[in-house]
Amino acid sequence: MATPDINIMNGRVVSFDRDQLYDGWHTVATSIKDTGDKPIAAIETSYTADEASAFDLExxxxxQLTKAADTIEERLHARQD
Structure with missing residues (x-):
């Protein structure tokens, strides 16, 4: 199995898995971190390769995934303060 592509988007590490786990499916994932910057969860979305035919869509x-992760972290960190 090939290693997913890792990129930085909006200051956040994002993993792209294209057709590697399941044929015809792509996944984008990023972690949710606690106030100490330790990963405690992840958020991901999957879609078919046909849906991701355009680079802009990916x-x-x-x-959108990084924005959702930022929102989750902000709310989580606000509860810990």
Missing amino acids: INMAG
């Missing part, structure tokens, strides 16, 4: 999905 980048848009990754952007």
Whole structure:
């Protein structure tokens, strides 16, 4: 199995898995971190390769995922204060 592509988007590490786990499916994932910057969970989305035929769609999905992860972390950190 090939290693997923790792990129930095909006200051956050994002993993792209293209057709590696399941044929015809792509996954984008990023971690949720605690206030000490330790990963405690992950958020991901999967879609078919046909849906991701355009590079812009993949980048848009990754952007939405990083925004969601940021929101989750902000709310989690606010509860810990």
